[in-house]
Amino acid sequence: MAQVAFTAVVLAWLFQKTDWPHLLQRFEEMDPWWFAAAAASYAANISISSGRWWIILRALSRPAPIAWLWRLNWVGAYFNQVLPGSVSGDFLRAWYTRHQARGMPFALAAVFSDRFIGMGALVGIALTAFLLGGRHVALLPGMDKTMAVVVAGYVLIVALILTPWLNFLNTHLGKVGNKLHDIRLGMAALLRHPKALAATIGLSLIVQGFSILTFWSLAQALRVHLDPAAVWLVWPLVSLFLALPVSFAGWGLREGLVVLYLGALHIGHDAALALSLLTGATVLLTSLPGALLWFGIGHHRLSQHPAIEASENPR
Structure with a gap:
């Protein structure tokens, strides 16, 4: 309920500042070909990222x-x-792969590693854009402090995963501690696997490239001219913040951040809000095939039995 309330409050605050006829006109004049390109780009994002998990x-x-x-x-x-x-x-992905992972802790470790490495690619893209962005970056409010916190936080998490500092969880938190310990060990094993780590980082950069392409294509659809800082710094940073469980599926949080940062880059409130709303709608609509793919998934042999294809046996 707190997430729904946060989303409702932020959207209400943004909407009361909106010129509705102007906003609706932007949607009416949207270029459908650029919208289709954005949807295709996001579909590629979802499909290709399954390779990283594999x-x-x-x-x-x-x-x-x-x-x-x-x-x-x-x-x-x-x-x-x-x-x-x-x-x-x-969590649903981890649940349905618990047999292949031989237990929920390693299934969670794989899924969290998948998400965490994808976030690392976003941190790298945003940091590069921040360092090379020039005078436009200086226009973004508090960006230097924000980037410092983001980079330091990510490095700290990597350090905690790779070092034994958290081993006390195994002895002080009972069964919960054991599961957390197993999750950490699973993630640490990946971070110590050079070839797999390099492959997942490379694939993550491609996946996040499609995310950026989606955002840029939607801006083209709405005829919103984006500064490179908006494309390579603002959107990756917003995508990182959307991982925070403070709003409902990112709604409200995404709109507030996009309006704030794009406004600093001299893009009007209505244009920025339209772009953010269209981005959220595109992500939702493009994800709808997942609902169809979910039907009957509980009866799939891999959701019920640990046995997997002979060709996929562990090395």
């Missing part, structure tokens, strides 16, 4: 068929958009 599971010696992971990736993307929190679909 690499991670193999690196943990807990492989699963790529077609199964592709289906679950679409299902997870759908439920991330329609359930409270921004990671509901991720």
Whole structure:
């Protein structure tokens, strides 16, 4: 309920500042070809990221068929958009791969590693854009402090995963501590697997490239001219913040941040709000096939039995 309330309050505040005829006119004049390109780009984002998950599971010696992971990736993307929190679909992905991962802790470790490495790609893109952005970056309010916190936070989490500092969880928190310990060990095993880590980072950069392309294509559809700082710094940073479970599927939080940052780059309130709303709608609509792929998934052999294809046996 708190997430719904946050979303409602932020959107209400933004809407009362909106010129509705102007906003609606932007949607009416939207270029459908650019919108279709954006939807195709986001579909590529969902599909290609299943390959990253596949690499991670193999690196943990807990492989699963790529077609199964592709289906679950679409299902997870759908439920991330329609359930409270921004990671509901991720927990669902872990649940349906618990047999292949031989337990929920390693299934969660694989899914969290998938999400975490994707976030690392966003941090890298945003940091590069911040360092190379020039005078336009200086226009963004508090961006230097924000980037410092984001980078420091990510580095700290990596350090906690790789070091034994959290081993006390195993002895002080009982069964919960054991599960958290197993999740951390699973993620640490991936971070110590150079080839798999390099492959997932490379794939993450491609996946996030499609996310950026989606945002840019929607700006073209609405005829909103975006500064490079908006494309390469603002959107990756907003995407990172959307992982925070403070709003319903990112609604409200995304709109507030986009209006704030694009406004600093001299893009009007209505144009920025239209772009953010269209981005959210595109993500939701493109994720809808996940609802169809979810039907009957509980009866799929891989959701019920630990056995997997002979060709996918651990090395």
